Amino acid sequence: xxxxxAVSSFGTLLQIGDGGSPSETFTTIAEVLDIDGPSYTSxxxxxxxxxxxxxxxxxxxxLKDGGDVTxxxxxxxxxxxxxxxxxxxxxxxxxxxxxxxxxGVDNTVTFAAFVTDIGGSAPxxxxxxxxxxxxxxxxxxxxxxx
Numbered sequence: 436x437x438x439x440x441a442v443s444s445f446g447t448l449l450q451i452g453d454g455g456s457p458s459e460t461f462t463t464i465a466e467v468l469d470i471d472g473p474s475y476t477s478x479x480x481x482x483x484x485x486x487x488x489x490x491x492x493x494x495x496x497x498l499k500d501g502g503d504v505t506x507x508x509x510x511x512x513x514x515x516x517x518x519x520x521x522x523x524x525x526x527x528x529x530x531x532x533x534x535x536x537x538x539g540v541d542n543t544v545t546f547a548a549f550v551t552d553i554g555g556s557a558p559x560x561x562x563x564x565x566x567x568x569x570x571x572x573x574x575x576x577x578x579x580x581x
Contacts, residue, residue, distance in 0.1 A: 442536070442537055442538065443536070444535070444536070445536070446536040447470060447533065447534065447535055447536055448463045448467075448532075448533070448534040449463070449464050449467045449470055449504075449506065449531065449532075449533055450462055450463050450464065450531065450532040450533075450534065451464055451515060451518050451519065451522070451529060451530075451531055452529060452530030452531065452532070454529070454530070459530060461530075461531075461532045462514075462515055462518075463515065464508065464515040464516065464518075464519065465508070465509075465511075465513040465515050465516060466508045466509035466510075466511065466513070466516075467506050467507075467508045468506060468507045468508055468509070468564075469506060469507065470504065470505075470506045470533065471503075471504065471505045471506065472502055472503050472504035472505060472569075472571075473501050473502045473503065473504050473544065473546060473571050473575055474502035474503065475499065475500065475501060475502055476499070476500045476502060477496045477497070477498070477499050477500070478496070478497045478498045478499075478500065479494040479495065479496055479497060480494065480495055480497050481493070481494055482494060482495050499574075500571075501546060501571030501572065501573065501574065501575055502571055503551075503568050503569060503570055503571065504531070504533070504546075504548065504568070504569040504571065505566070505567065505568045505569070506566075506567055507556070507564045507565065507566045507567075508564065508565050508567065509562060509563070509564060510555065510563045510564050510565040511563075516565070519550055519553065519567060520550075520553060522549075522550045523550040523551075523553050526549065527549075528547045528548070528549060528572060529547065529548060529549070529550065530545065530546070530547050530548075531545070531546055531547075531548055531569060532544070532545045532546075540579055540580070541578070541579065541580045542577075542578070542579045543577070543578050543579075544575050544576065544577050544578075545575065545576045545578070546571050546573070546574075546575035546576070547571070547572050547573055548569035548570055548571050548572060549569070549570045549572060550567065550568070550569055551568050551569070551570045552566070552567065552568035553565055553566070553567050553568075554566040554567075
């Protein structure tokens, strides 16, 4: 039986940029839990015509979409969590980075996004959390270096 090549995702970091120029500084957002995304999709347009063979619809691919990044976080007063709120309030595009914990490899995805949703959760039996959605705008940049 062979061993799995799976890697634990524990230790993945989600960072927010400070908008600095020429060199932007990224800071890890405090208490981020599960990170979903970015999830990429492509739009399509139907191009079926009366000449289409076989009676099956035909499509072409049009624009690509960087999707969303969603995550809950333990909510408390922290400058990085305040920066998320400030990005939501300003409506400004903000740079983010996800750093994946792959052994021996620096694997990151950097992307610009708008903070489109900041919700809260305060269960009677549970912990105070915020749920955040980032809408990726433009192309994400993946980098992998050994």
